[in-house]
Amino acid sequence: MSDIHDEVYGAEGGDRRADGAANERTFEALPPAHGRGFAQTWWGQAWLKALEDTALDSGQLKAGRRLARAGAVGAVSVRPGRITAVVQDRDGTPHRSDVLLQELSPEEWDRFLGMAIERAGHIAALLDRDMPPHLVEDSAAAGVELLPGIGDLEPECDCEAWDHCGHTAALCYQVARLLDQDPFVLLLMRGRGERELLDELHVRSLTHADAPQQCEDSQDAAPEGVSAEEAYADGAILPPLPGLPALPSEPGRPPTLDTETEPAQDLDVAAVEFLAAQAAVEAYRLLADALAPGHKRHTAEDELTACEDAVRLAAADPGPTVEARLATVSERGRSDLALAVQAWRYGGRAALRVLEEDWVLKEDSLARARAALEAAWDEGERPELQASRNRWTVVGTDVQLRHGHDGRWWPYRKERGRWTPAGPAAHDPATALAMASGSE
Known part of the structure; x- marks a missing residue:
């Protein structure tokens, strides 16, 4: 496949812009995806929906899924407006396949960057390789569509199919896996790479911070200060709150019970230390969840029942003495508690419900x-x-x-x-x- 690889990617391995800055990312071929979905994130699923809503032949989509699952998609080149890969048919015949996506115009990028400067949390989410829904919603409100829609993914393949063929479909399914890992891949397709984008945001943030204040003696100057009633009626007048402190690297350590004072006769010191340590772990989890992007849109969960909390604690390997007590509290025997713990470790309360309950689907x-x-x-x-x-x-x-x-x-x-x-x-x-x- 070396000849067609050189034709697609060039003998040097990648395109570059006229100014010499890298304008392409090449991702090594991903392993076969037997028995797994191609998109786990909501934006990866939105990408596949654009493909599946656009393609006229569902048979070609199935062929594409088969090729992608079999690992027939080679290294994927991503650059503004285009993704490219060599896709092998089942008989081993290689095809150069491209999918085109319209780049954002300079005016659209200007609106996107202006929006991002005002909402720094969006960029923080992207750096965490997340694309929260409100980033896409705020971009759309600014007139910038980040995710593709119906008809936006245009196929080109040397098999000369006029619509999406199995090769371009396989490429799109594979790119959905890349998008799951890094949403900056989508922004590169739209015209800006990660480094370029962050550099522009840095420059804009400095300009925004250094913008000259309006002259006090100007006839158009705003009155000095506003009433408290007006400020609270219009939240936009209020200055922004300071940023939240960063999440610690690990849960805090509870106070030690190793003192010179002898514990009460009936006090199980090891059990108390275990509970204190688990309280710190749970507090850390709650804080991490509260600081995560999009937390305010999530519905607060009900408190764990005593039985559920006993399973949570047992999942932390408390030792046989505490475990026996937890089995009693959870109203389970040792073997049933072990099964519940196994479920909890896979998925918490949701997994425990699936283990212990069955229901008729609506x-x-x-x-x-x-x-x-x-x-x-x-x-x-x-x-x-x-x-x-x-x-x-x-x-x-x-x-x-x-x-x-x-x-x-x-x-x-x-x-x-x-x-x-x-x-x-x-x-x-x-x-x-x-x-x-x-x-x-």
């Missing part, structure tokens, strides 16, 4: 679940599943999928006659089933 939830099962495998590849309430068992095996209230799929495997959690939840049932099958 009609709309059942329809979505069936649609997900139909789309997860290509025709003829789907295993035979027997449904019972929210549980689907693979006929003739000890493997099961359980559907959670949030629409995710949980892998289970029967061990010593008991259904046992086999991994974390997945949005794609094929991914969950692969985890359950792989635990053999």
